[in-house]
């Protein structure tokens with residue numbers, strides 16, 4: 460039997476964790492023929508709840524699940540990790556300032572980055588889901604100098620999927636016939652869902668985007684504020700769709716993106732499209748199964764340039780804030 464892949468999931472007893480673990484264990488992320496060993500990390504107060512989830516995982520009797528271990532210490536949880544899904548984060552509490560939020564998350568993602576550096580497998584790939592995801596990825600990476608910065612990524616796949624579904628609904632085109640959509644920048648309200656390089660059925664995305672009123676007043680804000688709309692409707696945040704996006708991100712990263720298409724992911728910038736080097740920003744990316752490649756050479760018009768620059772400026776401000784707090 461092949462050696463199991465070690466997948467460490469933080470925040471395992473949370474909402475996203477509950478929607479995520481069963482699908483990973485069923486082979487939906489790494490493949491139906493790839494055995495998986497889950498390593499769950501929680502804070503001590505939630506370890507018992509994680510144990511309950513582990514009991515349910517046992518009860519599914521998944522053929523691909525080689526074992527489940529639970530930890531409250533990141534050093535142990537990341538030992539031998541091939542994939543790290545960093546979901547647990549500190550949510551913004553009432554009256555909490557941005558600096559407090561960044562500092563609290565620095566206290567989580569700094570030590571986790573160090574634990575990955577010191578104990579993870581040499582092929583470790585990290586997806587940060589916990590918000591502020593891009594900057595948390597930057598913090599974790601800064602504490603893992605021996606791991607290539609390209610291996611720390613932030614999730615914008617949910618935004619990408621939300622954009623796909625909005626375009627599908629607007630044009631009556633099946634999602635499977637839409638390609639070339641991009642989320643640029645930060646996983647926040649400033650993100651820019653870009654239609655200009657898309658193909659929607661047989662129509663260029665630029666034609667769909669020609670209705671500027673729909674583009675600026677409906678499409679872009681609907682995608683960017685979808686998370687808040689779901690909280691308002693469901694009384695809880697988007698967990699199943701976030702878990703689905705995390706699975707698709709790692710699946711495409713490790714097994715390759717769809718032929719003739721790209722997806723979106725928060726990845727390390729080497730300066731592509733004028734995004735300052737070192738930021739973890741969302742870009743159009745492909746993978747042939749192993750490494751994300753930023754799609755280069757897309758023409759960016761003035762409208763898109765302004766939107767991308769605004770979101771990237773927010774990322775740079777977050778980086779400056781964590782730097783001045785001594786977190787990176």
Ligand code: NAI
Pocket residue numbers: 469470471472473474475476500501502505546547548549550567587588589590591592614615616617618646696697698701
């Ligand atoms: P949740 O509050 O249900 O679960 C979070 C879990 O993380 C809790 O069980 C908590 O005990 C655990 N946790 C907190 N600190 C931890 C630490 N230091 N180590 C290990 N575990 C820790 O939250 P939910 O709904 O599962 O969301 C998790 C995160 O994902 C949030 O930050 C949320 O904002 C973010 N999110 C990101 C999305 C994206 O597209 N990037 C989409 C949706 C959510």
